[in-house]
Amino acid sequence: MTKTFRAFITDGDKSGRITERTIDELPKGEVTVKVHYSGVNYKDGLALDASTKVAKDYPIVPGIDLSGEVAASDTEEFKPGDKVIVTSFELGVGHDGGYSEYARVPAAWVVPLPEGLTLREAMIIGTAGFTAALSVHRLEERGTTPEDGPVLVTGATGGVGSMAVAMLAKRGYHVTASTGKQSEHYYLKKLGAAEIISREEVTPDKLRPLQKQRWAAAVDPTGGKPLASILSSLKQGGAVAASGLTAGVEIPATVMPFILRGVDLLGIDSGFCRMTLRQEVWKRAAGDLKPESLEDMTEEISFEELAQSLKDILNNKVKGRKLLKIQE
Incomplete structure (x- = not known):
C-alpha cells in the first residue's frame, strides 16, 4: 500500500478540504479497503455542519458508503483482492468514511460484492x-x-x-x-x-x-x-x-x-439492518431489482467537485445519483 493518500475531511464548519493522510491515521478495523467509488448522499451533506449532529466528532472523513478491493485484512473472512461494499453503520458519521483513497473498517460492516455488479454499479446503487x-x-x-x-x-x-x-x-x-x-x-x-x-x-x-x-x-x-x-x-x-x-x-x-x-x-432502517438481510437485499439489487437505467441516473464527479456537490444535494439541486470516482 502507498504511504500517503488523499482524503476529503470536514471540521464541521459547513465545508471540507482535500488532504494527505497516512495508513497509520486510519481508524481501527479488521479490513483495509482500497476505495474505488463512493456516493454523494444527503447525510454526507449534513455531516459538513456540526450543528446537525449527524457526525459524532470532528474532524471526520464523510462518505456513508464505498466500494473497492481489500488491501489488507486481519480476518479469514476477507483476503487482499476481494471486491467489497461497505454501507451504513457508523461509516462517515462516527468512523472515517468513503471519501478517501483508503478506508479501514470493522469486518462486520463488509459485504462481498455480489455477482452481477461491478464496483462502479454498486456505488451508483449505493446507500x-x-x-x-x-x-x-x-x-x-x-x-x-x-x-x-x-x-x-x-x-x-x-x-x-x-x-x-x-x-x-x-x-x-x-x-x-x-x-x-x-x-x-x-x-x-x-x-x-x-x-x-x-x-x-x-x-x-x-x-x-x-x-x-x-x-x-x-x-x-x-x-x-x-x-x-x-x-x-x-x-x-x-x-x-x-x-x-x-x-x-x-x-x-x-x-x-x-x-x-x-x-x-x-x-426502513438501512443503517443497522441485520447482515443476513443486508446481503439478501444486495443480491436482489444485483439481480431482479437491478435497474436497467443505472447510467441514466448517474453523474460522476472528482474530489475537486465534491464540496460543491455536497452543498447541492442539501439544496435539492441533485438529480439521481452523484458518484465520486476515487481511483480505478
Missing part, C-alpha cells in the same frame, strides 16, 4: 439504492404485488426516489412518481414511471383523516406531511415504506387509516 431496494423488499415481503395497483414514489428525482422508480418498474409495477420538478418528467419516464404527479397533489392544503383510496403501496423518503397524506390515501390493506425526513419528522396523522383500512407503516 440510496440499497434503501430503495430494502423498501421494495419489505413491501413485497408483506405481500404487495404489481396486481394490487399503482405504487407511489415521493421525492422521485432524488437518490432513493430515482432508484425506487426504476426498481419497481423493473418488477412490473405501475409507478406513480411524485416530484416538484416539472423539468424532470422526461427523466422519470425514462426510469420507468407510468404516471407523474406534482408534489402538491400528494399533499393537499387540508389533510383529512381518510382520503380517496389511490395507491396500493408507497415508497416515501420524505416523511412529514406527505407521509401523513399517503397513509390516508392508501387502498385497503396497503402499506408505505418510510425511509426519510426531508419534509419533517412530525407526522400529522390519525389512527384512522390503520384501524379502518388496515394499512401498515413500514420503517
Whole structure:
C-alpha cells in the first residue's frame, strides 16, 4: 500500500478540504479497503455542519458508503483482492468514511460484492439504492404485488426516489412518481414511471383523516406531511415504506387509516439492518431489482467537485445519483 493518500475531511464548519493522510491515521478495523467509488448522499451533506449532529466528532472523513478491493485484512473472512461494499453503520458519521483513497473498517460492516455488479454499479446503487431496494423488499415481503395497483414514489428525482422508480418498474409495477420538478418528467419516464404527479397533489392544503383510496403501496423518503397524506390515501390493506425526513419528522396523522383500512407503516432502517438481510437485499439489487437505467441516473464527479456537490444535494439541486470516482 502507498504511504500517503488523499482524503476529503470536514471540521464541521459547513465545508471540507482535500488532504494527505497516512495508513497509520486510519481508524481501527479488521479490513483495509482500497476505495474505488463512493456516493454523494444527503447525510454526507449534513455531516459538513456540526450543528446537525449527524457526525459524532470532528474532524471526520464523510462518505456513508464505498466500494473497492481489500488491501489488507486481519480476518479469514476477507483476503487482499476481494471486491467489497461497505454501507451504513457508523461509516462517515462516527468512523472515517468513503471519501478517501483508503478506508479501514470493522469486518462486520463488509459485504462481498455480489455477482452481477461491478464496483462502479454498486456505488451508483449505493446507500440510496440499497434503501430503495430494502423498501421494495419489505413491501413485497408483506405481500404487495404489481396486481394490487399503482405504487407511489415521493421525492422521485432524488437518490432513493430515482432508484425506487426504476426498481419497481423493473418488477412490473405501475409507478406513480411524485416530484416538484416539472423539468424532470422526461427523466422519470425514462426510469420507468407510468404516471407523474406534482408534489402538491400528494399533499393537499387540508389533510383529512381518510382520503380517496389511490395507491396500493408507497415508497416515501420524505416523511412529514406527505407521509401523513399517503397513509390516508392508501387502498385497503396497503402499506408505505418510510425511509426519510426531508419534509419533517412530525407526522400529522390519525389512527384512522390503520384501524379502518388496515394499512401498515413500514420503517426502513438501512443503517443497522441485520447482515443476513443486508446481503439478501444486495443480491436482489444485483439481480431482479437491478435497474436497467443505472447510467441514466448517474453523474460522476472528482474530489475537486465534491464540496460543491455536497452543498447541492442539501439544496435539492441533485438529480439521481452523484458518484465520486476515487481511483480505478
